[in-house]
Amino acid sequence: MQKVFRLIYMMLMCQAFISFSLLAQKKDFVLVEAESFNEKGGWVLDQQFMDQMGSPFLLAHGIGKPVQDASTEVMIPRKGTWHVYARTWNWCSPWKTKEAPGKFKIAVNGVVLDNELGMGTQWDWEYAGSVEIKEKSNIVTLKDLTGFEGRCDAILFTKNKNSAIPNRKDDLSVFRKQLLNIPVKPEDGGHYDLVVVGAGTAGLSAAIKGAREGLKVALINNRPVPGGNNSTEIRVVASGEMNVKPYTALGNVIREIRNVYSKEDQVIEMIQAEKTLSYFPNMHVFAASKEGKQIKSVTAKHIENGKEIEFFSPLFVDCSGDGNLGYLAGAEYRVGREMRQETRETLAPDRPDNIVLGATISWKSKVMPAEVSFPRCEWAIQFNDESCEKVISGSNWWESGFRYDQVNDAEYIRDYLFRAIYGNWAFLKNDSKFKKEYANRELDMMTYIAGKRESRRLVGDVFFVQQDIEKEYVRYDDAVVIGTYSIDQHFPTPKNTFFFPGEEFISTMKHYFNDLGTPRRYLRDDQVPPPYRIPYRCLYSVNVDNLFMAGRNISVSHIALSSTRVQNTTGMMGEVVAAAAILCKKYNCQPREVYIKHLKELLDSLK
Structure with a gap:
């Protein structure tokens, strides 16, 4: 034991010496x-x-x-x-x-x-x-x-x-x-009824609805603009039906937000109009403190000036997409594909693996009045007439990172897409047999914030799977969020795999339909019963008592995620957790207790 204490003492002294040395040399x-x-x-x-x-x-x-x-x-x-x-x-x-x-x-x-x-x-x-x-x-x-x-x-x-x-x-x-001269201790950011981490579709919905119902809300976003994947920085089109019976009020907030999404200043005006909603853009949550099984506070760093602020609340919502807050708080989570034996999903693989839906960069070109040159880019992926993509723009099918960690390998994945897009364009412009068709074209736009589909999924009291989507395999008494998008699995195209095995960047989508043979994204609002509904119990953590989640990081399998992840659906998740947070405050209870004791009141509030 004395050796342990001596080792700890030496480590503390070493750290103190390093700090002293840095301070002594600060003038240098x-x-x-x-x-x-x-x-x-x-x-x-x-x-x-x-x-x-x-x-x-x-x-x-x-x-x-x-x-x-x-x-x-x-x-x-x-x-x-x-x-x-x-x-x-x-x-x-x-x-x-x-x-x-x-x-x-x-x-x-x-x-x-x-x-x-x-x-x-x-x-x-x-x-x-x-x-x-x-x-x-x-x-x-x-x-x-x-x-x-x-x-x-x-x-x-x-x-x-x-x-x-x-x-x-x-x-x-x-x-x-x-x-x-950044203080070691972060600034006190105050106490809130609800802290929402992430201002994508789900986070905006949760924060705005919560504030409108009287909660004091902090909305923390690590980008200068709100909107997440649907923002002008990433440009993913929102999908999914809303305001479907019997919960016709569910979708009101996200529909209002969508009406002004192309004008992000108007979204910010919506946020600022709520007197009990405090918005913190450019702040990245990087730490969480806990007391027992509950989060006590989160600490965020300003991405320009390094200022750190600590936010306190009895309730938190992880709308970060990557499940960052849940990860920091020790929430149970999943990554990759579950095996068929575990989930009984017909689309699941025989063995579990780390394969995920990939990340996307969008780009487009424009016609110029004269020829435009472009360098050959020897550092990029190299193409020929067979392997190239003969296109003038690219959207969600320029997708990569299927076999990589979408959190820890994110820079590699994004940069690989850069190499693919630049290399393909350089070949089309300089060496392809149809280069004359591209002579007057130049690259006009390319996103640099990657649009992610899947990374961590936080585990809740219910783990939603393929059968719940296709056949309503289990009848959930808390089934609430409508899902109207097909199971949409992404795979590299055979051509892309042939030329770039293991390092693909072009995807194809396979939509699995419902029993009527209709893609879920095309079902009408008046069709009853609805295709499927996601239970409330998928929207809070199984082991962190005061943590909600909304977005692509909820408690679903890899297969189910390919349907539940679309943005209008995730926006409704945000509205549901806000309604639940209101009841948590009203009854001084935790998210799980809303299901156990106040479920009818929650569901009635969404009709």
């Missing part, structure tokens, strides 16, 4: 977070992978054209020679390409430093060069060289070229806080 370091730049120019803010690589970053998303410079003012305390580093990497290094596509340089006060950046094999500090500092105020500029997805996390000025700079996630977090 100036850290600039790229995401905090005053003028981002043509660079965009990408926060999708901050749980994996430690931070948001700026992305030079120029679709093949160098983007406008990003710049900011930096205060440097001492004159003299300073050495400059950037945290970045060659995002194509997982594929061992000879060329690094995302190169950029740094300029200080108009002087461009010597070294090209974006060359390393992992996220790490690359040396940009040295600069003579003559004034306290200085202008730092990011200069994109390619337009092909260069990325910069942070810039560090140091007096000592060979300084040991932390790069491991936890060490880097301490380093950032100390150099940027």
Whole structure:
């Protein structure tokens, strides 16, 4: 036991020494977070992978054209020679390409430093060069060289070229806080009746309905705009019927939101119109504290300035899509396909595996008045006349990551789609037998936020499966959310598998119909009985007592998810959990007790 205490003591002393050393040398370091730049120019803010690589970053998303410079003012305390580093990497290094596509340089006060950046094999500090500092105020500029997805996390000025700079996630977090004067303890964000994490369709519905019924609600969103997959950042079309008997009120909120989805400022106006709803955009939830089997608080970090805020509530809703809050809180979850022996689903595989529905990037081209060139992109996927896709745009069928972890491998999956789209376009423009048809076309739009379909699914008191969709195998007394979309399984196309086995990026969809032979997405509102209904017990955690979930992360099998995941359906889930949260407050109870003691009142409120 004494050895254990001695080891703990030594670890604490070591940590204290490191902290003291950093503070002692603080005058020799100036850290600039790229995401905090005053003028981002043509660079965009990408926060999708901050749980994996430690931070948001700026992305030079120029679709093949160098983007406008990003710049900011930096205060440097001492004159003299300073050495400059950037945290970045060659995002194509997982594929061992000879060329690094995302190169950029740094300029200080108009002087461009010597070294090209974006060359390393992992996220790490690359040396940009040295600069003579003559004034306290200085202008730092990011200069994109390619337009092909260069990325910069942070810039560090140091007096000592060979300084040991932390790069491991936890060490880097301490380093950032100390150099940027971010308090160790987060700011108190207040107490709420309901905290909603994620402002996609489900989160918006939950937050707005909850606030309209008198709950004090915090809505936390890690992007600057609301809408999730249906936002202008991702552009996935919403599907699913709403306001279907007997719960004709279910869908009112999401229908109202959908009417203004193309104008996100109007969605924000809807949020701001609710006096008891506090909206926190650009805030990413990264930590949760618990007392027993309940979440006590969540802590979120601002994706531009690093500010941390802690939110307290007796009730939480995970509408993050990835099940991030549930994961942080230790909720039971599933990933991949369940085996047929477990679920008795005819569409399930013989053995369980990690295969999931993939992520999507959308893109399109436009016709120009004259010929437009495009580089060959040797670093991208290489095509020929047989393997290429002869298209002028791409939507949900440009899908990848079927065999990868959609959370921890998310940057790899998104970047692989970049390589596929750029490589295909480069071949069509330069080397295909029909290149004349593309001579006057140029890439016009490409999303960089990936549209996800499946990752973690949190387990509730009921685990919804294929039979519940197809034949109403079990009659649930709490069946409430209408599902009208077919079972929609995605697979790589045979052609894509033939040319790119195991690394596919083009999908095909197989819709499984109901007993009438009608795709569920085309059923009319007046058809009775409805195709199927999702039980309320799928919308709260089996082992975290005060955690609701709404969206694609609810308690369903992989097969069932392919129907329940569509956005109008998930929006109704948000409305249901808001109605349940109202009863939780009214009766001072937990989500499970609403089912046990107050189910009729819940269902009546949705009619």
